[in-house]
Amino acid sequence: xxxxxxxxxxxxxxxxxxxxxxxxxxxxxxxxxxxxxxxxxxxxxxxxxxxxxxxxxxxxxxxxxxxxxxxxxxxxxxxxxxxxxxxxxxxxxxxxxxxxxxxxxxxxxxxxxxxxxxxxxxxxxxxxxxxxxxxxxxxxxxxxxxxxxxxxxxxxxxxxxxxxxxxxxxxxxxxxxxxxxxxxxxxxxxxxxxxxxxxxxxxxxxxxxxxxxxxxxxxxxxxxxxxxxxxxxxxxxxxxxxxxxxxxxxxxxxxxxxxxxxxxxxxxxxxxxxxxxxxxxxxxxxxxxxxxxxxxxxxxxxxxxxxxxxxxxxxxxxxxxxxxxxxxxxxxxxxxxxxxxxxxxxxxxxxxxxxxxxxxxxxxxxxxxxxxxxxxxxxxxxxxxxxxxxxxxxxxxxxxxxxxxxxxxxxxxxxxx
Amino acid sequence: xxxxxxxxxxxxxxxxxxxxxxxxxxxxxxxxxxxxxxxxxxxxxxxxxxxxxxxxxxxxxxxxxxxxxxxxxxxxxxxxxxxxxxxxxxxxxxxxxxxxxxxxxxxxxxxxxxxxxxxxxxxxxxxxxxxxxxxxxxxxxxxxxxxxxxxxxxxxxxxxxxxxxxxxxxxxxxxxxxxxxxxxxxxxxxxxxxxxxxxxxxxxxxxxxxxx
Numbered sequence: 001x002x003x004x005x006x007x008x009x010x011x012x013x014x015x016x017x018x019x020x021x022x023x024x025x026x027x028x029x030x031x032x033x034x035x036x037x038x039x040x041x042x043x044x045x046x047x048x049x050x051x052x053x054x055x056x057x058x059x060x061x062x063x064x065x066x067x068x069x070x071x072x073x074x075x076x077x078x079x080x081x082x083x084x085x086x087x088x089x090x091x092x093x094x095x096x097x098x099x100x101x102x103x104x105x106x107x108x109x110x111x112x113x114x115x116x117x118x119x120x121x122x123x124x125x126x127x128x129x130x131x132x133x134x135x136x137x138x139x140x141x142x143x144x145x146x147x148x149x150x151x152x153x154x155x156x157x158x159x160x161x162x163x164x165x166x167x168x169x170x171x172x173x174x175x176x177x178x179x180x181x182x183x184x185x186x187x188x189x190x191x192x193x194x195x196x197x198x199x200x201x202x203x204x205x206x207x208x209x210x211x212x213x214x215x216x217x218x219x220x221x222x223x224x225x226x227x228x229x230x231x232x233x234x235x236x237x238x239x240x241x242x243x244x245x246x247x248x249x250x251x252x253x254x255x256x257x258x259x260x261x262x263x264x265x266x267x268x269x270x271x272x273x274x275x276x277x278x279x280x281x282x283x284x285x286x287x288x289x290x291x292x293x294x295x296x297x298x299x300x301x302x303x304x305x306x307x308x309x310x311x312x313x314x315x316x317x318x319x320x321x322x323x324x325x326x327x328x329x330x331x332x333x334x335x336x337x338x339x340x341x342x343x344x345x346x347x348x349x350x351x352x353x354x355x356x357x358x359x360x361x362x363x364x365x366x367x368x369x370x371x372x373x374x375x376x377x378x379x380x381x382x383x384x385x386x387x388x389x390x391x392x393x394x395x396x397x398x399x400x401x402x403x404x405x406x407x408x409x410x411x412x413x414x415x416x417x
Numbered sequence: 418x419x420x421x422x423x424x425x426x427x428x429x430x431x432x433x434x435x436x437x438x439x440x441x442x443x444x445x446x447x448x449x450x451x452x453x454x455x456x457x458x459x460x461x462x463x464x465x466x467x468x469x470x471x472x473x474x475x476x477x478x479x480x481x482x483x484x485x486x487x488x489x490x491x492x493x494x495x496x497x498x499x500x501x502x503x504x505x506x507x508x509x510x511x512x513x514x515x516x517x518x519x520x521x522x523x524x525x526x527x528x529x530x531x532x533x534x535x536x537x538x539x540x541x542x543x544x545x546x547x548x549x550x551x552x553x554x555x556x557x558x559x560x561x562x563x564x565x566x567x568x569x570x571x572x573x574x575x576x577x578x579x580x581x582x583x584x585x586x587x588x589x590x591x592x593x594x595x596x597x598x599x600x601x602x603x604x605x606x607x608x609x610x611x612x613x614x615x616x617x618x619x620x621x622x623x624x625x626x627x628x629x
Contacts, residue, residue, distance in 0.1 A: 001518035001528055013510035317506045324467065325523040326495015328488045411462040414502050
């Protein structure tokens with residue numbers, strides 16, 4: 001026999017209130033845990049995709065769009081830039097590496113990216129099978145593209161015009177799969193890579209046709225709210241969509257972006273800066289959900305308080321008996337605190353576990369979120385904060401009942417009851 | 418065993434109780450008699466260290482308990498006093514056996530289920546050890562409450578109106594059981610009661626006057 005057993009016996013004695021408050025607390029903690037895990041995974045994912053890319057250089061327009069299109073491949077790019085401008089960057093002493101990127105076509109919703117082998121290094125990707133492209137219309141598939149499309153080495157496929165699914169197919173110029181990448185956990189898993197010249201070739205052949213369709217296709221790709229006049233991404237001539245840049249020295253960050261923006265017709269955008277800006281946008285949404293989860297925890301604490309306080313009318317006799325049996329004032333108020341803490345601990349542990357289970361389930365059900373769900377098995381420092389919050393709620397709920405227990409007049413209680 | 422000297426207990430500005438002198442030797446059985454409102458419960462609470470007198474001293478087993486600190490008094494009570502309250506107040510969320518084990522725990526005694534079962538057996542409720550208190554009859558609950566008061570072998574066994582809720586047969590039995598348990602653990606017994614049915618069971622009697 002000890003105080004924990006006594007507290008446990010009381011919690012079990014009123015199962016409805018116990019289960020209700022436990023459920024509220026568990027849900028609150030689970031929600032916050034899930035949010036923490038998701039934003040951490042998202043943050044890590046954004047950082048991993050942009051890890052080696054210091055600067056994106058493209059046509060004038062929104063820098064955020066440039067980064068979303070060039071690094072994360074979730075937006076259409078602004079217009080094209082002359083390859084000559086990109087080549088000029090190669091000579092810059094502040095720059096270690098320049099990787100040109102030509103976009104505009106897709107295969108089943110996966111972007112086809114015309115680029116150079118250096119692109120793999122930017123995302124830390126390596127070949128799992130086959131070889132890199134060496135001739136026009138040879139393609140290397142990202143791991144997820146290969147898995148979802150079922151295309152194997154040697155298979156042929158036709159890219160379709162535009163970055164959204166359902167564009168016009170470039171049936172005359174099919175690509176041939178020459179390599180497949182190992183999974184990297186970055187956006188490259190969902191890309192089809194080829195040489196820049198492949199993209200030129202596809203579009204040169206269909207140039208005339210394209211010009212006729214240009215307006216309609218452009219509107220489709222750009223979507224609502226995008227004011228950039230979408231050109232067929234890579235038209236005739238030596239043009240690319242953008243260039244991904246790696247600095248030779250950290251000092252480059254201070255001067256290079258400004259230099260590019262002012263001295264050429266190009267615009268530069270920093271992935272680190274733009275994704276931080278993006279986070280402040282969705283920060284509002286996560287703040288709202290976090291507030292709601294805090295509200296759940298507060299509601300659970302309030303429920304625990306009401307349950308304990310209401311039980312005090314009946315409990316005072318038990319507490320008086322415990323005092324008669326030799327328990328000090330501190331001990332009887334300890335029983336109440338323990339009971340509340342026991343419930344809070346159970347809620348915190350269950351909540352954290354449930355949060356992780358939620359994330360694992362989301363990963364299992366939504367393939368797009370699979371990479372985010374990898375965080376389901378790791379514990380974040382922030383989760384300790386959530387547990388402390390839940391325990392603090394438990395203590396807070398028991399404070400007033402515990403004070404009543406401390407002040408209990410044993411003789412008067414026994415006499416009246 | 419205990420000696421009360423010059424006790425006054427005031428409740429606000431009114432005297433609730435006055436006990437000029439009362440003492441008992443170890444092993445004696447006392448009936449604390451008096452009409453309702455005469456302060457029998459208050460006097461028991463003073464003896465148990467649940468109340469402190471406004472004036473006077475309470476010496477139990479050589480210890481002047483009015484001089485003890487609050488927490489020392491709690492510890493002393495757990496070790497030396499067995500108390501059977503009028504309404505029994507078995508803890509409803511604990512089994513019969515756990516009620517006794519809790520008494521051992523709170524008194525600072527090692528947990529001893531065998532001893533607990535033995536006491537229950539001696540009071541003829543050994544087979545109820547795992548029952549919850551709500552399932553007990555009044556007479557059974559009374560026995561369990563006596564067992565809980567006796568489990569730590571107190572030197573002072575106190576009972577407040579133990580027979581108020583019992584029929585004649587059970588009332589006499591309860592008085593007998595209290596006496597038997599007091600003998601078994603070598604305790605001095607004080608039973609506060611105005612119940613005529615058990616008056617003869619006690620050799621000694623202390624009468625309280627109705628409050629003036």
